[in-house]
Amino acid sequence: xxILAVCxxxxxxxxxxxxxxxxxxxxxxxxxxxxxxxxxxxxxxxQTADLIVTTRELAERLGDVKPRVITISNFVxxxxxxxxxxxxxxxL
Amino acid sequence: MSGEPMLVEILLRMIPEEAIxxxxxxxDWRAAIRACGEAMVEAGIVDMPYIxxxxxxxxxxxxxxxxxxxxxxxxxxxxxxxxxLGLAIIVLDSPVPFGHPENDPVRLIIGLAAPDPHSHVQxxxxxxxxxxxxxxxxxxxxxxxxxxxxxxxxxxxxxxxCA
Numbered sequence: 244x245x246i247l248a249v250c251x252x253x254x255x256x257x258x259x260x261x262x263x264x265x266x267x268x269x270x271x272x273x274x275x276x277x278x279x280x281x282x283x284x285x286x287x288x289x290q291t292a293d294l295i296v297t298t299r300e301l302a303e304r305l306g307d308v309k310p311r312v313i314t315i316s317n318f319v320x321x322x323x324x325x326x327x328x329x330x331x332x333x334x335l
Numbered sequence: 336m337s338g339e340p341m342l343v344e345i346l347l348r349m350i351p352e353e354a355i356x357x358x359x360x361x362x363d364w365r366a367a368i369r370a371c372g373e374a375m376v377e378a379g380i381v382d383m384p385y386i387x388x389x390x391x392x393x394x395x396x397x398x399x400x401x402x403x404x405x406x407x408x409x410x411x412x413x414x415x416x417x418x419x420l421g422l423a424i425i426v427l428d429s430p431v432p433f434g435h436p437e438n439d440p441v442r443l444i445i446g447l448a449a450p451d452p453h454s455h456v457q458x459x460x461x462x463x464x465x466x467x468x469x470x471x472x473x474x475x476x477x478x479x480x481x482x483x484x485x486x487x488x489x490x491x492x493x494x495x496x497c498a
């Protein structure tokens with residue numbers, strides 16, 4: 244499984260998202276490859292991803308993509324990430 | 336004790352005293368980013384053009400950099416304006432809106448300068464750990480002096496919390 248963490252420049256908040264996804268996966272007991280993409284390359288990289296994690300406004304900018312998209316508003320709240328990731332992974 | 340530099344040394348080196356400002360009074364988010372950038376210039380982390388690059392990034396990509404309630408992570412891409420890896424911590428006197436639907440208004444601004452796409456990963460991870468601790472968010476939000484901020488950094492590196 245491949246999860247894509249999408250942010251604006253691929254080095255700040257995307258990195259935080261990747262760290263949170265990795266922590267959340269550990270807590271849930273699942274495994275996945277987590278990659279960071281900036282919004283410029285995210286549409287192309289989405290082709291091979293199973294799930295996208297980003298913010299609400301960047302999700303709007305991303306538009307329609309093949310994988311499911313979950314949006315996170317608090318990047319330092321692990322519980323929010325676990326809850327949303329769990330729900331999304333159930334449906335995959 | 337290991338031979339590795341201790342966490343606290345890494346943090347304090349990357350966030351020098353000049354890069355910490357508290358009680359900063361600004362009219363809007365642009366001025367907040369500018370204040371953050373000026374602290375980074377003074378600390379020798381970036382050159383002046385980086386300030387406009389941080390503002391331009393928000394104008395281009397939106398206020399998604401407000402990563403948690405009251406907290407913005409300001410940065411631009413690696414550029415010749417970055418002198419070295421470093422962070423700034425700015426605590427505003429009164430919070431200002433950045434236009435984020437959930438996390439406005441912003442009181443704490445973390446400024447980041449990365450010379451390349453990789454070298455900041457460790458320090459950013461430590462900052463994220465620290466910001467996920469409620470006691471540390473409280474300590475930073477209510478810091479009255481730059482020394483209070485430095486004390487919070489030291490406490491977190493030593494005990495994993497700022498209580």
